[in-house]
Amino acid sequence: MVARIDSPTALGQAVRDARKQLNLTQPQLALAGGVGVRFIVELEAGKPTVRLESVLRVLHALGGELQVDGLPTPGEGA
Numbered sequence: 001m002v003a004r005i006d007s008p009t010a011l012g013q014a015v016r017d018a019r020k021q022l023n024l025t026q027p028q029l030a031l032a033g034g035v036g037v038r039f040i041v042e043l044e045a046g047k048p049t050v051r052l053e054s055v056l057r058v059l060h061a062l063g064g065e066l067q068v069d070g071l072p073t074p075g076e077g078a
Contacts, residue, residue, distance in 0.1 A: 009046035011055070016044040018062045032061035 003014040019029050019040075026040045033040075035054050043050050043058065059066060 007046070008048040008050075012044045012046040015040075015058060015062065018064065019044075022062065029058065029061060033058040034061075 003010070005011045005014060019026070024032070026044075027037050030037045030040045033054070034057050039050065039054055040058070043055065056066060
């Protein structure tokens with residue numbers, strides 16, 4: 001599944017939907033991602049100041065990854 005993420009709220013909703021689809025509780029996801037339950041709560045609520053490193057760990061725990069489209073690739077332009 002590809003989710004278009006254009007805001008912290010959209011990221012939070014995508015994480016929440018994936019967690020529920022995998023039948024995980026917030027504490028279970030926190031343990032799997034190596035973060036605290038409070039982090040999961042704030043991420044799912046769309047808090048704009050969460051740590052990217054922690055977001056990536058949570059996405060990995062859900063079986064997902066972060067991809068960025070539309071940026072120049074190395075060597076393009078100058």
